[in-house]
Amino acid sequence: MATSQPSTAENAAADQAPPGTPAFSPLYQQIKGLILQSLEAGEWKPGEAIPSEMDLAARFRVSQGTVRKAIDELAAENLVVRRQGKGTFVATHSEQHVRYRFLKLVPDSGDEGPAQRTILDCRRLRASAEVARALAVRTGDSVVQVRRVLSFGGVPTILEDMWLPGNTFKGLTAEQLAEHQGPTYALFELEFGVRMVRAEEKIRAVAADAQQAQLLEVDAGAPLLSVERLSYTYNDVPMELRRGLYRTDTHHYRNDLS
């Protein structure tokens, strides 16, 4: 079946091409899109197994190899994790052995335990023009702002502000943030059903102002790494704006190029 362009009950969408556009998309891309939709819709929750390749192949009326290629791409994008002999699982920020996936700050030498979190502030306010633009909401819409300090071995190392869309993160409190164990993004998954999928960072060197210097216990004017991060959920929807100030006298931001 499904010789050239298949038209099962589940994927009749791409059948007629708009004039002028080639609009050819490989079968496995269409399958990938369908799996993605189920992922977004929450048909399978983070940490759960998705159906086996054979099951999905039967469901979409394609061969197992085609499903395989679709899942290969989802795995390459870290949306899904394969485990031989067990199944394929929805990726999660919770059970991640590799520390925090989005935090690229590492100690210059040695290891260190988990970060100590100090929540300085957590309040609801109206989005400024700048925050609204980043989060793709309207100026004046409700947003949650969180300010906190992360310390390693008692040394304050990161000062960061986060802005989150108010209607998605309704019940977020400072207590929740302080008491929760593990990555903050895991909390977002568990409590708000929001899964961060990718992010863009803009990095600069800046001088600490008086308040920042006091909170990070450095001299005023000391050079700090400014990291502005915009995180996205499925479908390229921006969900978090974060501005971090990193001390880089004992840590550095590590990046691998290839």
Next chain:
Amino acid sequence: MATSQPSTAENAAADQAPPGTPAFSPLYQQIKGLILQSLEAGEWKPGEAIPSEMDLAARFRVSQGTVRKAIDELAAENLVVRRQGKGTFVATHSEQHVRYRFLKLVPDSGDEGPAQRTILDCRRLRASAEVARALAVRTGDSVVQVRRVLSFGGVPTILEDMWLPGNTFKGLTAEQLAEHQGPTYALFELEFGVRMVRAEEKIRAVAADAQQAQLLEVDAGAPLLSVERLSYTYNDVPMELRRGLYRTDTHHYRNDLS
């Protein structure tokens, strides 16, 4: 042929497993290794086409699909570039539409032309302990040190020092570096047969000292982004240590996380 563990003339290496180790490696991984060897040996030069999938399949006595999977991985690692209808080509830093692949500093707004290069220094010297360790040579071995400034639109933006192994980069001169068009890594490919494959960067915020400030036309003590890069050729051999100081008042270091 090649039923479980193949043993053709070309890949008899992995046949007997060392005791204690499972030592199972998929066929396509072995093929990938063989192609990699040819790449390192320079059997095909950067920019040239490698043999077609069918040719390689015949050469290694495996199916076309197996070669395909091997090349897929090489392409994912940017060692090779596929072009439908034309062939598969050895990746090069020369003909790269996407600006400079390893330079993540982008202007805050708008576009900009190519960088203007000013070579401040290019000399042969003995490796310090630190440089020797990074480049995996012996302390006191010959290394080439280059210092230069990159400007955009007349504004000096990057000050960087590079250290290169002296015996590989024998004839390197300031003139060569100044006159060459395009990425420096393209020059290294053309003149010295060295292809940079990946790199690691350690990023910090630092304060400009008097000399740095003068060269970059900023105030002494101004915050600058310090980028220490170690670049590798094939086989994880380190080939270049680079220390860059970036002005981030008009540019920023951009990074995508996923």
Next chain:
DNA sequence: CAGTGGTCTAGACCACCAA
């Protein structure tokens, strides 16, 4: 042992490119 993902094959056909 059955079920899952992982590898390998062989063959058909499609999309793209160049001569």
Next chain:
DNA sequence: TGGTGGTCTAGACCACTGC
């Protein structure tokens, strides 16, 4: 038109996991 990479299939077998 022929050659290249790209897609899709069907089936066999392997490696890993858990019952």
